[in-house]
Each structure stands twice: as structure tokens, then as C-alpha cells.
Amino acid sequence: MTTEEKFMRLAIRQARVAEKEDEVPVGCVIVKDGKVIARAHNRRQNTQIATYHAEILAIERACKKIGFWRLEDCELYVTLEPCPMCAGAAINARIKRIVFGAYDRKAGCCGSVYNLPTDERFNHRPQVEGGVLCEECANILSTYFKNKRKTP
């Protein structure tokens, strides 16, 4: 198991927590110096707050943990390719590297619809690695939506 897979497994565990809470199952962990400093899952449905994606909540927690808004030595692991809001949050937080699982062809902004982190016009450019444990991350989402459609 690679380091990327090890931390993606922890993000997947967060996605499973979301799943149990009947949230769209996306999970995220933030890693600094080889240690997880923040973990979060999507909470939009249960809080009814539009911005409570896993990445936003994890970045918020990581900032609180280290007491600094710049997460310069931090890596963000997330099971789904970040949307514009979350890719933008990673840029704003000076995240060093974004590692994501499944691709989001409809709203992903780390390569699919846009590739915001690589845009040289912004003042920070996180590295991006996509497709880590891709199939497993995608399956969690597709199973969730399949079951949703079955529920009357």
C-alpha cells in the first residue's frame, strides 16, 4: 500500500461516516508531516448549510488545529475531485498537494471541468494527484445514488 493509498483509506472511512448519516458520501483528511491533523465528511444535508463540503470542514479544522490560516506543508486527501469552491479553498489555504480519488466530470475543478490549482494567475498552486483508489471512491458514490433512487 502506497502512502497515498494509506491516507485515501482514511478519507474513505470519512466517506463511510457520511454514508451512514445519509449524506452524499465524500470524506477528507488533511495530513501534515505524515500525520492526520484534520478529518471531515460532507455534512450539507444534515446541517442544511451549502458550504459544508468535506474539504471546507477539514480545512477549517486544520486551521484551528495549527492556529494558522496557511496550511503550507499540508496535503489534502479527498475521495472525490474538488468542486470550484473546494479547489479554491485549497488554493486560498496554501495547501501543498491535493490528492483525490474519483473524478467528477460534472463539477471537478482539479482537471475535469477546470484545473484551478495549476493556473499560474493565482498566487498559489497546489500540486494535484487524481485517481488514487479511484474505483473504490467512485463505487461508494454510485452505490449511494443507486440506493437513493430505489427509496420511494
Added chain:
Amino acid sequence: MTTEEKFMRLAIRQARVAEKEDEVPVGCVIVKDGKVIARAHNRRQNTQIATYHAEILAIERACKKIGFWRLEDCELYVTLEPCPMCAGAAINARIKRIVFGAYDRKAGCCGSVYNLPTDERFNHRPQVEGGVLCEECANILSTYFKNKRKTP
């Protein structure tokens, strides 16, 4: 005074609150049915949380206020053109219209660097109006940064 100017004045008032707290002076209000339902100012410096831009905080408060993550009939007024994170948040929250004051040529994502809200690939497209009380909104920011440079 137009309706846009009236609400932008309230956003400017929020920017002035940020200024007093020695934050980058950006303010935001969210309007529904002609009434302000949420107001917020940038709080990144004092909280040390990277995501605490005025728009994110205002959207969060508006969602809490109405108890629903979809701000479909809401207009977001902000003194500075939204960054990728905040433009993305407005799309995610199904904001009806974004009205901003000053243009942000370096990071603005409502026309300057990108125009995310008009992208037909996303599942929601807020209308955008830029440049309302543009000069006043820009002056608050330029005065803030000029004073910052003077401080030893």
C-alpha cells in the same frame, strides 16, 4: 440611489467593520425578498481560518437563517469580486444573483480571471453584475493596503 447601490452600501458597512478589526476590508450581505437576511465581513486574520471570507460566512448565516441550503431566491452583494472559492460557494448555494463592487484582476472569478457563474457545465448559473459603487469599494481596499505598507 438604485436598489443595487442601497444594498452595496450595506456591504460596504460590513467592509468597514473588517477594516476596524484590521482585516482585509471586504463585506457582504445576502438579500431575499428585498430584505437583508445575512451580513458578514472577512475574518481570516483574527480567526486564522483560511476559508472565512465574507461571502462564505454570509452564505453560512443565510442558510442557518432560512434552514435550507438552497438560497435560490437570494442575491449576494459583496464589495470585491468573488475568488474561486466564493464564486464556487455561490454556485453551490444556488444564489440567484451575485452583485459585486470592485473588480479583482488577480483572483476574481466572476469575469476577471474566470467567469465561473456563467459556465454552462455547472448545474447552476447565478446572474452576475459587477462594478456597483466600484470606486468606493476599491478605495477601501487600496487605503487599507497603503496604510499596511506604512506600518513598520
